[in-house]
Amino acid sequence: MNAAMNFTAATTTTKPHSPFLTGGVSLLRTSPTLLPLHRSPPSSIRMSLRDDGPSLAVVGVTGAVGQEFLSVLSDRDFPYRSIKLLASKRSAGKEMTFEGRNYVVEELTADSFDDVDIALFSAGGSISKQFGPLAVEKGTIVVDNSSAFRMVDDVPLVIPEVNPDAMAHIKLGNGKGALIANPNCSTIICLMAATPLHRRAKVTRMVVSTYQAASGAGAAAMEELELQTREVLEGKPPTCNIFSQQYAFNLFSHNAPILSNGYNEEEMKLVKETRKIWNDITVRVTATCIRVPVMRAHAESVNLQFETPLDEDTAREILENAPGVVVIDDRPSNQFPTPLEVSNKDDVAVGRIRRDVSQDGDSGLEIFVCGDQIRKGAALNAVQIAEMLL
Template sequence: MRIGIVGATGAVGKELLSVLEKRNFPVSELRLYASARSAGKSLKFRGKEVNIEALPETPLPVDVVLASAGGAISKQYAPIWAKQSVVIDNSSAFRYDPGVPLIVPEINAHAIQGHKNIIANPNCTTAILVMALYPLHKAFGAKRVIVSTYQSSSGAGASGMEELLHGTRQYLAGQPVEHKTFAYPLPFNVIPHIDAFQENGYTKEEMKVLWETQKIMGDTQIRVSCTAVRVPTLRVHSEAVTVEFERPISPEAAREVLQGAPGVDLVDDPANKRYPLPLTATGKFNVEVGRIRKSLVFDNGLDFFVAGDQLLKGAALNAVQIAELLQKPVAG
């Protein structure tokens, strides 16, 4: 398969190269695209240097485009790329288009059928949430979901990570802390503001969690309320989740379901200080789930905590998994 990566030098772009390698994805040819600024440089893939090209305004000579250069680029170019390639788009530009499948392979691989050469990769926070939520939903019927997030700086790309590290150094040196990617200095702070505010007072990031959870799980009845908060970590989004279910649920029954769920690591042994952490979830393909306990507010309710590497399951890994789906006949 000829693969093109758009946004190859970004935080997700670099992870895409690494995930294609680690999963032995059959790449017959690799083309890397980035802004004109990076053209002429190169990145290593399977031991060879691959040149970075400036993005042309034409279709790309590849079978699959993995696009991760932001919504504006995708909106403008994906329809052009889609003439000759299947586009797996990491931006939010097409996610809510009813004609565009929004895929988490462990959950709704079947929805890829009938795609029109654009397939959307979900928002990172949502992808991590549904990995734990969907198996429980299938078994017990989720009705209401309340999510509070602890999102890392790299959710805003490589520049977010650099701004946090640079700003932390400035803080420790007693200097004023510069910021540009984030609305306020992030070092030793938390910021309840990710993406643009909507008319209803929620941010777009928070609304994405509702919209995308409903679309991926194929259930428009489920109610989801999210508070999205940026915290001074480098990688991994963590989420505190409270769910009310239709049917009775116990922590034991939930653990049994999650133990067998694909892409999930059950990390739930508080007595031995085992619970999900950015520290341990960094670089991991699977999403960590733990702190599972009976909700104190709902009779059929559960509280739990998840931590997932948002550059992997929340972006690069999930995109490569979608590309893998394209290689095989999809089960009905």
Template structure:
């Protein structure tokens, strides 16, 4: 018998990974009501012990039978695992919130940022199956601050450049950045296993596959997912995604073209009231958001809020805005957003 859905039984698929570990922290910190928790990972991790809410739990190998009596399954074990086990979980009655890209663009599957489109989960109930997709981390970090501006002045074009941390590529990538940093400082060659190029003291174009049009997959996710979440394909969006040697938390430079004039003061007022947004915008002291500000935090930090001067003299003054944002992609970009989705279902 599944637990009453006011205290759902929860399975965490990929619990030993970077996002999986963050799931545990977020569930505990938000005091998410849980009946029983099931920790799932690959056969490699089966038998490991993980503490949660003061109790030690044994990691089990993920199998087709893992979802019996589970009401909520939080998936973060990669796209192929989600594709294989997501439908099995849903069939067994466990509602899936999936962090991979497996179902994000599947018609009929909601792609949700709770601050933006909570209505998309209407009708979905915990313990009754169904799949909900968590957007790409860079998309979430962009849309939490940009959506309230879009609602006020309509984004017609958006140009975004990302500065993406190692944690976005998982626990092994974080370990690789740490190891390479030590190696380079010791004058030894950097060991490259996760990334093909030296990461420490370097930066490179995002490691996802490059398509025929020259865009990599991460960039296209930001474009397509935004259109799906906003339910509007009209905004023109282009992205340039780059990995930087930061351990945790992404940053993004965002340029907006708006359909209506919006002053810096108006934008700041909107962002000040926006849920999930904090402003760090101290021009006098040249103090703006950094990944260290955002690390371990729930909010997306926004600064460099300024009018785009490239429009001066064009008659389009006031229709362009620049922002610099930073957000912890393990939290708001992954685990926190997924838990907030689950909270909508309670």
């Protein structure tokens, strides 16, 4: 287990956590290659519990993202004077250890946010809609991982490396609450790579095809993929509680609801959120989102069309210098980003950088991007947002 965080089985119904979640055996230990990828190093001396730090709350702390929040806060020595661990009634009373101290998970209620400066929410859209505004009324700055407020006009939708200015007006310590939305995980991973190129050559059209991991659907989906894999190998019918069809040894269109235009909600998030984050309603975006039986970390094929030419060598150089991005693009040995390699890492990896032969001159590029969507696609991005408030 991660030294910073530890679940204590306080009730007999507590399930052991998937080894693919933070705190378990890192997938990277099984990775065959040595990577240049970055993860904030855990420090041995914890200075994070400090009287001058903000008071924190983590909403949905027992979930896949909630667990990762704790890990990222600890890895980055985020300062805090107190931390409240909140989840549903089901988890109330469970004990957790965080940074060597014991905490009891509390049930989320309307009173949870008294004296909370920053709340990191990851308990689903309906919980955010119900409790986010209540927290804001109490003066709390809410960083929300759900889609509940992303497209609300005066709620900033922020990727710190991309559009930090969008939240420049929100300040900690003036008693005023506010909402800041974390973009969808596929959008974050895509725009971490596409934005540095967009800044140079202006993207006019982007075509995204995703290969999305079980982790994007939460801890229970990861457990179901593990279970199904075992069941299929043993010749048993797979248990389908989270997804309506067999996931192990299969792939299928993303499980988000299908809209009247034939796109699913996940695909339209990429379309709408890109426009909001880039503050560009003219950029044309289309997406096809697919679930693949990968435990953790999303992959995306991204095709870009530019207003001004951008050759592949210049694009590679731009990406090599982009914060939070690492280039893995070794053509001779056919080594490119994989979900396994980026699992539990902060950086988004980009490779397969090549001129799009279907477009004239250097007006188009193909890239392949992988990122840990529980980390950069959710918890890390949200904690980076919180860091900008300090």
